[in-house]
Amino acid sequence: MIVRFRAPPVPPERSVLFVCLGNICRSPLAEAVFRKRAQDAGLAQHLHIDSAGTGNWHVGRPPDRRAQVAGQRRGYDLSKLRGRQVAPEDFARFHWILAMDQGNLDDLRGLQPANFAGHLGLLRAFAAKSDAADLEVPDPYYGGPEGFELVLDLIEHATDHFLDHLHADLRRRGQL
């Protein structure tokens, strides 16, 4: 979650939520990477981009220091982000709900209302080759700094593919 003044609501089709377990490592990195990619593509002003965790342990806290350092080295600023927990209302506000791993996805499916008409899936599915067996962004919390570099590599690759997909989807809907 980024703290800022209240702006007019953005339609769900242009709203993207990245979800992990704690909202202090992977999903804040995905939020920051995707925001930068969208800015560079001139799309950021059309989008609402956020992140959340399925757990509540880190609500209100800044991202993990290791995620901030790894992100900053590649030009992503996570300093203003604060942890929040996924809420049932997120399924009304966001069309695109992208989970980092299968456990996150299973938890989200448990919260998903029957009338949710958006896309709930794994972020890396957008970058998958047809034979890709592992579509997860692995949890780096209990590992070393190299885990955060891997997370960034996977997220940068997958968000590029997702941005292309979203761009095409919005053009198809006549929203760009």
Ligand code: 4NP
């Ligand atoms: P994240 O990583 O889901 O990528 O934010 C974790 C952060 C905290 C914990 C686990 C994973 N934790 O157990 O507190």
